[in-house]
Amino acid sequence: MANATKANGKEAAYFGVPWEDAYGYAQAIKLGDTIYVSGQVSHDDKGNFVAPAALDGSRKPVDFSMMEHQMRTAYANAVTLLARFGATLDNVVEETLYVLDVDAAFAVAGKVRKEAYGTARPQCASNLIGTTRLAQPEFLIEIVFRAVLSGREANPN
Known part of the structure; x- marks a missing residue:
């Protein structure tokens, strides 16, 4: 992952992807x-892309069986980014899952989320929203997170 940068009181993190x-x-x-x-x-x-969805001739997903794999990868990427700031999923207070197929997402989300957070009832607000398209046609899910540091994590020095 590319180094974080600081400007205007903000600290940014990047993966270095195109x-x-x-x-x-x-x-x-x-x-x-x-x-x-x-x-x-x-x-x-x-x-x-990891576990890209199969597309039809018009570049629309025809198979949602990769939802679980894509969801796991999105959570793993979030874990990597949060770690850059000394945080974990335990610091997440809200997440929003944008999905192309709500039924396919619901079928796997409980299991994947519980494993990612390491608890049967993750302590964060969660939204699951169906949408018609994401940034790339191969993507079935995109997850946004907001986390709050407290105590030592907020001021590690």
């Missing part, structure tokens, strides 16, 4: 004790 420059955004921003994590999708640290 679309950060193409679109012009940071993967995560820390301001004060709050970390805002941009929508995480299913890619590796080099920007390769």
Whole structure:
């Protein structure tokens, strides 16, 4: 992952994937004790899509069986970004899952979320929203996070 940068009291973190420059955004921003994590999708640290959905001739997903794998990868990417600021999923206070197929997401979300957070009842607000399209047609899910540091995590020095 590319080094974090600081400007205007904000600290930014990047993966170094091509679309950060193409679109012009940071993967995560820390301001004060709050970390805002941009929508995480299913890619590796080099920007390769992980478990891309199969597409039809018009580039629309025809199979949602990769939802679980994509969801796991998005959570793993968030964990990596949060760690840059000394945080974990335990610091997450809200998440929003944007999905192409609500039924496919509900079928796996409980299991994946509980494993990611390491508890049967994750202590964060959660929204699951169906949408017609994400940034790339191969993506079935994108997850946005907001985390709050407290105590030592907010001021490690």
